[in-house]
Amino acid sequence: MLRINNLVKTFDGERRRRSSRASAPREARVFAVNDVNFTVENGQLFTLLGPSGCGKTTTLRSIAGLERPDSGTIEVGGRVLFSSSEGKKSVNIPANERGLGMVFQSYAIWPHMSVFDNVAFPLQVKKRGDRVSRKEISERVMRVLDTMELAALADRQATKLSGGQQQRLALARALVIEPPLLLLDEPLSNLDAKLRESLRYELKRVQRELGITSVYVTHDQVEALALSNSIAVMRDGNVVQLGRPREIYENPNCRFVAEFIGTSNFLSGNVVAKDGDRYTVDTADGQLVLDSAAALPIGTDVIVSVRPEAVEVSTTSRAGEVPNEWKGTVLTRAYLGDSLDHVVGLGKHELRTRGNPSTSIEPGTTVYLRMDPAKLVLVPVD
């Protein structure tokens, strides 16, 4: 289990700019990680997700021991790797003694070695007390190469592998030491879209098969949704929402998360009635009823997040039978292969809808949009 408590890491704001202009004024300190807390249970894949500069990599590098945090604690399997605990003696185990597996964007395999030797190396350099016999090295290397489907290429020089195979090799090398925690920083981002997708599933399979506890860093929401048991969405050094992929997608707790994860329509409105969890919200284009566990009084300004796939488009009306039916006109449509988007003009705004490609409605057609109250999300105004 990984436990991160009150992690803070600041940088001197001037450092990265030094080369650009020596006389530039000193900036205040940058809070790259600002009081981050999370726990990863054994065997889980946990993802830090967020836009560039939000602090994902700094969090991961702190766990790896490549950055020294200002304060907080980092614990893996009950072993304290870092602790600033005031009053008591601080702990900071060097990176090479943490025994963690790491895979980064640049796979950094050793080019002059064979596939086998690349994977064997971390075992061969183990210190005296931990030495592994030749026979065991050979067995362990072949076992992990087998898992990564690289066994047939064991004797090949590492540089003579494709990009995807090189990244699998980097993963094999991280796994061979059987680390208690695997750290992955955008490991698929150098690969083309197709390979990326196939390796994503490969990675998930291996992670699940080996039950290896992992922290994954990415800015790609699709990757995060596909791979993770839990996701922490980060912004400006803070975790803004933490939850299972479905929870985060279906119930974003703020506009930032709703915008960052997937596509959403945002409708500004005002709460005009509330009955238990059922809210009635007035918007510029009409009234909506929706279910929400939020505790917001009548009169509150809100935003209703409407996922494109939560809107049903039809050329026939069912007014009176179902709630939330709005009339509009199709403005454009876009075929996306496995789905089809319509952009529908309403009185004041446009709404993007996403549905089955077999329903394609010509621009200019009058349509009826129906929105399921259970699929609309109330998000507070930021």
Ligand SMILES: Nc1ncnc2c1ncn2[C@@H]1O[C@H](COP(=O)(O)OP(=O)(O)OP(=O)(O)O)[C@@H](O)[C@H]1O
């Ligand atoms: N060595 C450093 N010196 C100064 N500032 C730094 C340093 N490393 C990171 N930062 C700053 O800390 C913040 C967080 O950076 P970090 O690399 O952790 O973000 P990230 O979410 O991983 O971004 P990316 O996806 O672009 O890698 C940014 O504002 C960044 O400019």
